[in-house]
Amino acid sequence: MDLTFSPAEKAFRAECRSWLTAHAPHDLPSGDTREGFAAHLAWERKLFGARFAVVSWPEAYGGRGASAMEWLIFEEEYYRAGAPQRVTQNGIFLLAPTVFDFGTRAQQDQILPRMAAAQDLWCQGWSEPNAGSDLAAIESRAERDEPGGGWRLSGQKTWTTRGAFCTHLFGLFRTDPSAERHRGLTYFLVPLEAPGVTVRGFGRLDGDEGFAEVFFDDVFVHDDEVLGEVHQGWGVAMATTGSERGLTLRSPGRFLATAARLVDLARRSGDAAAPTLVDSVVADWIDAEAYRWQTFSTVTRMTDGENLGAESSLTKVFWSELDVRLHEHALALLGAAAELADADPHDWMKGYQFALSGPIYAGTNEIQRNVIAERVLGLPRR
Amino acid sequence: MRFAFTDDQLAFRDAVRDLLDRECPPAVVRDAWTNDTGRSGAAWAHLADMGVLGALASEAHGGLGLTLVDLVLVLEETGYAALPEPIVEHAAVTVPILEDSTAAAAGRVTVTAALDGSGLAPWADTAELIVLPGETGAAVLARADVALDRRESVDGARRLFAVHPRAGPQAVRPALGAFERGALGAAAQLLGLNERMLDLTVAYVAERRQFGVPVGSFQAVKHHLADARLGLEFARPLVYRAAWSLTHGDPDAAVHVSMAKAQASDAARLTGRQALQCHGAIGYSFEYDLHLYLKRAWALAATWGDARWHRAQIGQTLGLPSGSA
Numbered sequence A: 001m002d003l004t005f006s007p008a009e010k011a012f013r014a015e016c017r018s019w020l021t022a023h024a025p026h027d028l029p030s031g032d033t034r035e036g037f038a039a040h041l042a043w044e045r046k047l048f049g050a051r052f053a054v055v056s057w058p059e060a061y062g063g064r065g066a067s068a069m070e071w072l073i074f075e076e077e078y079y080r081a082g083a084p085q086r087v088t089q090n091g092i093f094l095l096a097p098t099v100f101d102f103g104t105r106a107q108q109d110q111i112l113p114r115m116a117a118a119q120d121l122w123c124q125g126w127s128e129p130n131a132g133s134d135l136a137a138i139e140s141r142a143e144r145d146e147p148g149g150g151w152r153l154s155g156q157k158t159w160t161t162r163g164a165f166c167t168h169l170f171g172l173f174r175t176d177p178s179a180e181r182h183r184g185l186t187y188f189l190v191p192l193e194a195p196g197v198t199v200r201g202f203g204r205l206d207g208d209e210g211f212a213e214v215f216f217d218d219v220f221v222h223d224d225e226v227l228g229e230v231h232q233g234w235g236v237a238m239a240t241t242g243s244e245r246g247l248t249l250r251s252p253g254r255f256l257a258t259a260a261r262l263v264d265l266a267r268r269s270g271d272a273a274a275p276t277l278v279d280s281v282v283a284d285w286i287d288a289e290a291y292r293w294q295t296f297s298t299v300t301r302m303t304d305g306e307n308l309g310a311e312s313s314l315t316k317v318f319w320s321e322l323d324v325r326l327h328e329h330a331l332a333l334l335g336a337a338a339e340l341a342d343a344d345p346h347d348w349m350k351g352y353q354f355a356l357s358g359p360i361y362a363g364t365n366e367i368q369r370n371v372i373a374e375r376v377l378g379l380p381r382r
Numbered sequence B: 001m002r003f004a005f006t007d008d009q010l011a012f013r014d015a016v017r018d019l020l021d022r023e024c025p026p027a028v029v030r031d032a033w034t035n036d037t038g039r040s041g042a043a044w045a046h047l048a049d050m051g052v053l054g055a056l057a058s059e060a061h062g063g064l065g066l067t068l069v070d071l072v073l074v075l076e077e078t079g080y081a082a083l084p085e086p087i088v089e090h091a092a093v094t095v096p097i098l099e100d101s102t103a104a105a106a107g108r109v110t111v112t113a114a115l116d117g118s119g120l121a122p123w124a125d126t127a128e129l130i131v132l133p134g135e136t137g138a139a140v141l142a143r144a145d146v147a148l149d150r151r152e153s154v155d156g157a158r159r160l161f162a163v164h165p166r167a168g169p170q171a172v173r174p175a176l177g178a179f180e181r182g183a184l185g186a187a188a189q190l191l192g193l194n195e196r197m198l199d200l201t202v203a204y205v206a207e208r209r210q211f212g213v214p215v216g217s218f219q220a221v222k223h224h225l226a227d228a229r230l231g232l233e234f235a236r237p238l239v240y241r242a243a244w245s246l247t248h249g250d251p252d253a254a255v256h257v258s259m260a261k262a263q264a265s266d267a268a269r270l271t272g273r274q275a276l277q278c279h280g281a282i283g284y285s286f287e288y289d290l291h292l293y294l295k296r297a298w299a300l301a302a303t304w305g306d307a308r309w310h311r312a313q314i315g316q317t318l319g320l321p322s323g324s325a
């Protein structure tokens, strides 16, 4: 055990900190609106220009070949500097790990550099009107087009985050309707400009156009837009949801930064803050630290070659519920001003609304608790 | 940054686990509720033989020359077994204070302490030495030099005494970090107790059937236990990290210990509640073993600073309002 950072890790942190403090924007509009999205893209391209977009990827794809520990350090510094959540996250954090694991060399060369540079913008097409938690119930289909050397997609996806602003979608389609539900699914990579695709953006709880529904009407996709084997999409997709729940989507840095802001707010509230509320603020701060140290331990195990599997469900429940508590306690500190967007330099009410989606997306926390009980604790399935 | 134990540390832990499995099953804990000493009998002697009691003493003084990073895993096991012995007071708190005492390192004498602020020392009536707060550090007294006043703990296997020194000169020794080591030790034991209660409950709900199925297949039961597992998952790293910080003299070690003790106390309390609820009435019976662990967890959550007390310490270092207004 050595809980100090190595000289190389320290130097890396210092480099991240100096660049991010100098360049991180603090006042971008929401990335879930059309104008905001464009502003965020400009920021992410700048990040790419400084080779900070995908630090853990190989240099050939725009990264620095950084270790997992260095990636965590980058994330801490990114959020510490006040930089905004990444609008490219669904590609970089969710699709890319799957492309590294399942993609052909040609797919990797084609997809990854453009993703890193924020040229291709990826959205996630899992959910459908009749398939949410029960993802294997999806009805969207792909039919074989033998002469064309590809597949024809039809059906509908929904809740697609930033779908109206993205250029590509990754998602699951049913290729063998006669097979058992989890078999006969295939993982497709679909350019949204393909003929037959219609995207309709719509508002989320906070009013931003962060959701979209995507319709497929006989959309042709070529064979090399299949990721992994045909009919094996479920296994490929599960690898992606693992990263979404686990480390990559919401690393500790984000919650450490929110906890620091909450502590700052409590300090400024002075004796107006009730003792029980101060106690809760400290508890949240401890929880953010707990997530940080749990992650250092997880990353050490991963570096040693261990596979995490169902344990990522523990992480997902923890960070999403911590995020809700952090915002609830900030709003309590603000008291009657909580409803105002400008009650504090940080818009806690906006953050609260987003935090409330955490226990829903990436597999609801009810589903995660089922997974923890059955696959981590070994309780009997029904 | 490398946050993992070495194979040697894990092997030491496993050896202690095996020993306690044999020497400190629930029957031994239960017996401590009523026997003359409130202690385990053979387990203590075996731990002394293994060197656990003097783990922190230097090899020159008959110890193993190990650190709290090695010891924390072992203390967790003593929690898992609800070992009825002053092992935290002896091995973690006072052996470093009595650093030149080969008798303490070898376990030829048992040392307990009343250093957690309560004025109470566990198992003091059978300890040879009792360590109390002194004017500048810690005062080390022989049992003959104190009057003991038995106090009932909710945990009948935790014999507690208020300690009153009789007049006389007292050997005062520096006691830097003694409180932090005690709080860390209690936090480690709380992790072990937490895991024990969870293991007992997982096994029980897989066996017990109602409505024709194991009760563990009901979602409400699953979610109670998932919450228990979550608490443990996010307490453990803080405890290990605090052990490292104390070992390496991190200037913020006291804050790290407070985080560990607060988190481990709350997590064990939560698991205790869920464990009891998921057992139903059998868990509420005196004959069933759950309460042996539950009550130890309650006691240790309260001692060496409870969760709120530790959070208040952290609040001060963070510059938060103390809330006294």
Ligand SMILES: Cc1cc2nc3c(=O)[nH]c(=O)nc-3n(C[C@H](O)[C@H](O)[C@H](O)COP(=O)(O)OP(=O)(O)OC[C@H]3O[C@@H](n4cnc5c(N)ncnc54)[C@H](O)[C@@H]3O)c2cc1C
Pocket (backbone or CB within 6 Å): A123, A124, A125, A126, A127, A128, A131, A132, A133, A134, A158, A159, A160, A161, A162, A357, A360, A361, A362, A363, A364, A365, A366, A367, A370
């Ligand atoms: C902000 C946000 C962004 C999203 N982005 C995307 C995206 O980009 N791409 C995408 O594909 N999807 C996205 N989603 C959709 C998300 O994946 C689904 O909301 C989620 O999988 C749950 O499905 P559902 O909404 O249909 O709820 P349902 O599955 O209908 O669930 C409703 C309620 O029933 C509970 N429930 C269901 N089954 C069980 C069970 N077995 N045990 C216990 N309780 C159960 C749920 O926990 C929930 O509380 C997003 C959602 C949100 C809120």
